[in-house]
Amino acid sequence: xxxxxxxxxxxxxxxxxxxxxxxxxxxxxxxxxxxxxxxxxxxxxxxxxxxxxxxxxxxxxxxxxxxxxxxxxxxxxxxxxxxxxxxxxxxxxxxxxxxxxxxxxxxxxxxxxxxxxxxx
Numbered sequence: 001x002x003x004x005x006x007x008x009x010x011x012x013x014x015x016x017x018x019x020x021x022x023x024x025x026x027x028x029x030x031x032x033x034x035x036x037x038x039x040x041x042x043x044x045x046x047x048x049x050x051x052x053x054x055x056x057x058x059x060x061x062x063x064x065x066x067x068x069x070x071x072x073x074x075x076x077x078x079x080x081x082x083x084x085x086x087x088x089x090x091x092x093x094x095x096x097x098x099x100x101x102x103x104x105x106x107x108x109x110x111x112x113x114x115x116x117x118x119x120x
Contacts, residue, residue, distance in 0.1 A: 003034035010042055019049050037067045041075060053082045057091075064102065072102035 006029040013022040023046060030039045040063055047056035060079035064072055076095060083091045095102075 003029065003032055006032065007038060007042070014042075014045055014049055017049060019046050022046055022049075037063060037071065040066075041078075044075075045078060048078065048082050053086050056082050057086070057088075069102065076102045 006025055010022050010025045010029065013019070013025065022042075026039065026042050026046065029035055029042070040059055044056040044059035044063070047053070047059065057079060060075055060082065063075045064079070067075065080092055080095060083089075083095075
C-alpha cells in the first residue's frame with residue numbers, strides 16, 4: 001500500500017511539473033521493499049519532464065527489454081511521446097511496426113478501468 005501511495009504522490013508532483021519533489025519521493029520509493037521496474041519508469045518520466053529526452057528515451061528502451069509483455073504498453077506510450085517531441089519518427093515507425101511485441105497477451109484487469117483487451 002505504501003508503494004502505491006508513493007507512486008501516486010510522485011505522479012501528482014510530475015503532473016504539477018515539480019520534478020524536485022518527485023525525485024525526493026522517488027528516492028523514498030527506491031528504498032522501499034516494494035520497489036520494482038516502476039522506479040526506472042518514473043525516473044524516465046522525470047527526465048522527460050526536465051526536457052532530458054535523450055536520457056528518458058534511452059531508459060524507456062532499456063525498460064522495454066527488461067519488463068514482461070504485460071507491463072510494456074505504458075512504457076511504449078511514454079516512449080512514443082518523447083520520440084515525437086524530438087521529431088524522431090523513425091523510432092515511432094519501428095515501434096508501430098513491432099506493436100505485437102508489447103501488447104499484453106491476456107486481457108488486463110485494472111480495478112479503476114475494468115478489463116482492457118488489446119488486439120493487433
